Each structure stands twice: as C-alpha cells, then as structure tokens.
Amino acid sequence: xxxxxxxxxxxxxxxLIICFRLFIAWGTRWxxxxxxxxxxxxxxxxxxxxPPVRVAMTRAISxxxxxxxxxxxxxxxxxxxxxxxxxxxxxxxxxxxxxxVSWIPAPQMxxxxxxGYLCHLEPGRELVWWAGEGDRFLGAQYRMMLDILLTxxxxxxxxxxxxxxxAAGPNSRLSMGxxxxxxxxxxxxxxxxxxxRAETYGSRTxxxxxxxxxxxxxxxxxxxxxxxxxxxxxxxxxxxxxxRQTAIADKVLVDSKEGK
Numbered sequence: 001x002x003x004x005x006x007x008x009x010x011x012x013x014x015x016l017i018i019c020f021r022l023f024i025a026w027g028t029r030w031x032x033x034x035x036x037x038x039x040x041x042x043x044x045x046x047x048x049x050x051p052p053v054r055v056a057m058t059r060a061i062s063x064x065x066x067x068x069x070x071x072x073x074x075x076x077x078x079x080x081x082x083x084x085x086x087x088x089x090x091x092x093x094x095x096x097x098x099x100x101v102s103w104i105p106a107p108q109m110x111x112x113x114x115x116g117y118l119c120h121l122e123p124g125r126e127l128v129w130w131a132g133e134g135d136r137f138l139g140a141q142y143r144m145m146l147d148i149l150l151t152x153x154x155x156x157x158x159x160x161x162x163x164x165x166x167a168a169g170p171n172s173r174l175s176m177g178x179x180x181x182x183x184x185x186x187x188x189x190x191x192x193x194x195x196x197r198a199e200t201y202g203s204r205t206x207x208x209x210x211x212x213x214x215x216x217x218x219x220x221x222x223x224x225x226x227x228x229x230x231x232x233x234x235x236x237x238x239x240x241x242x243x244r245q246t247a248i249a250d251k252v253l254v255d256s257k258e259g260k
Contacts, residue, residue, distance in 0.1 A: 027184030028057040031191065036060050036160050042120050043128040043147030047164055050143060054166035055176050057183060061191045063198050064156040070198045071124050072100050074148060074159075077194070078113045080104045080232035082220045084193030085186045092221025092234065098197060099207035101219060108227035110253030112243035115146055118227075119252055125150055132246040140175035142167040157198075161191060227253055 029037055037058045047054065063070055077084060081104060082096025107127060111118040120128035131144040144165040151158050163183060167175045201207075212218065216232040223233035225244050247253040 024180050024184065027188065028055070028059075028180060030059045030184070030188050032058045032060040032160065041147045041149060041160075041162050042126060043130070043145040043162065044164065046119070046128075046130050046145045047143060047166055050166040051168040051172065052166075053168070053172040053176055054164065055180055056162065056164040057180065057187070058160065058162045059187055059191055060158065060160045061195055062153065062156060062158055063195050065198045065202065066155075067124060067150050067152055067157045069202055070150055070157045070159065070194070072203065073194055073197050074127060074150060075107050076101055076104045077148075077190075078115065078220070078222075079107065079111060079224050079226075080216065080220050083186075083190060084197065085190040090186060090222075094217075094219060094221050095210060096193065097207070097219040098201055098210065099204050102205060102212060103216070104232070105226055105228070105230075110227040110244070110247040112225045112240045112247060114222045114240055114243075116144065117243045117247040117252065119247070119250070120147075132243075132250070137167070138175040138178060139171040140167040140169040142172075142175060142179075159191065159194065161187065163187065 044056075073084075076097070081101050082091045082094060084096045085091075087093060087095055106123070107118055107121055109118055109121055113129070116129040116131035118127060119130040120126065127146075127148045129146040131142075133141075133143060135142055135144070142165055144163065147162045147164075149160045149162075151160075165176065165179060167173075169175075210219075217234040220232065221234045223231060223235060223240050225231050225240055244253065
C-alpha cells in the first residue's frame with residue numbers, strides 16, 4: 001500500500017472523527033445557553049452516584065406562546081399524542097397529533113411510557129421521566145432521565161429539555177456515543193415540533209385533517225400505561241409494564257393493579 005493511500009485514509013478517518021465531535025457538540029447543546037447547560041435541574045439527582053460513563057444533553061427553544069398554551073402540548077407528549085419528532089422513525093409511521101386530544105388524561109405520577117415513568121411533576125412547569133435500573137443498550141446497562149422545564153420568557157415561553165444517562169459494562173462508551181447521536185437527531189426535531197404546534201395550532205381541540213376516531217392508538221404507536229391502569233398506544237408493539245412495576249417498586253405509584 002502506497003504512502004499516499006495511507007495518508008489519505010488517515011486524513012479521512014481524522015475528518016470523520018472531527019465531524020462527529022462537532023456534530024455531538026452542536027447537537028447535545030442545541031439552542032441552549034451556557035447558563036441553561038450549567039444549571040441544576042430536578043432530574044439530575046436521579047443519576048447521582050452512578051457509573052462514570054455518562055452523558056448530559058441540554059437543548060432549549062423559545063416559543064412565542066405563554067406557558068399556559070404550551071403546557072397542554074407537553075402534557076400529552078408521548079402519552080397518546082405521539083412524540084412530535086420523525087414519526088416514521090419513532091412513532092411506527094403514525095402521525096403525531098396536531099391538536100389537544102380529548103381523551104388523554106392529565107399527567108400523573110407513575111404514568112409509564114417507553115422512556116420511563118413519570119417521577120416528578122409540577123403541573124404547568126416541569127415533567128421528569130426516569131427509566132430506572134436494568135435497561136440494556138448495545139450490551140451495556142444504562143439509566144436514563146428526561147427533564148422538561150417550561151418557564152415564562154419575554155412574553156412567551158422558554159422550554160429547556162435535558163436528557164441524561166449513564167452506563168456500565170464493556171460497551172458503555174459505545175452505548176452512550178450511539179445514544180448521543182440518535183437522541184441529537186430526534187430531540188431537535190421534537191423541540192421544533194412542539195414549537196410548531198404551540199405557535200401554529202394554539203389550544204385547538206379539533207383537527208379536521210386527523211379527526212379523532214376513538215382508537216387509543218390513533219396518534220401513537222408505542223404503549224403508555226396511565227397511573228390509573230388504562231392503556232393507550234398499539235398494544236404489543238412496546239412492552240412498558242416493567243416501567244410501571246418500577247414505579248411501584250420505587251413507591252411512586254401505589255396502585256399495583258394490572259393495566260386494563
């Protein structure tokens with residue numbers, strides 16, 4: 001192999017590494033100020049004392065509508081209305097709702113979804129989802145926390161979303177690296193989806209393009225089990241019963257009845 005080929009290959013590899021690092025640096029802090037990245041958030045405490053391989057990604061976006069308009073869109077996110085991101089990738093091809101869905105109940109501690117269970121709730125202001133112990137990704141055992149904070153700002157709202165995780169095991173660094181890439185792609189689109197819905201559709205409760213048909217899996221593929229035990233989403237597509245059991249074990253949810 002000639003020296004020219006070797007130098008070219010090394011240059012390509014170094015270029016890819018640099019691009020990857022720049023993409024991660026951009027994507028994991030997208031829209032957030034240095035102060036927002038540095039601030040302590042409620043969910044941070046859930047990862048205290050864990051393994052050293054960890055990531056913390058803080059993104060933020062300004063929305064021209066006040067918190068009372070934005071909050072209902074946050075309250076139904078992943079709870080039957082879809083994820084407002086790339087629906088073909090994270091919602092089984094179903095179109096996320098573009099209105100406030102009538103049958104989705106208000107958030108309650110212990111609600112369980114694919115991303116974890118609701119472990120902290122300040123209505124109108126903050127939601128924290130916790131995945132707990134025991135999950136595995138690419139051979140590593142990981143924990144994950146999602147903290148969504150909504151505050152008034154400049155006549156509108158400021159939305160800060162932090163997702164953090166840690167991992168243990170031989171593939172922990174690989175696991176967290178892949179996690180960063182995937183989450184960067186999806187989270188940015190999710191924030192833009194939230195902004196679009198709040199600013200464009202406001203508080204509308206009807207969507208003539210996607211009118212409600214009564215099915216609890218109309219707008220979301222992945223299952224959600226509400227604290228009441230009722231279920232929405234495409235049953236069998238995603239198993240979240242163990243999230244609910246974790247909430248019970250952590251004494252966040254008292255009701256241990258099976259979802260109906």
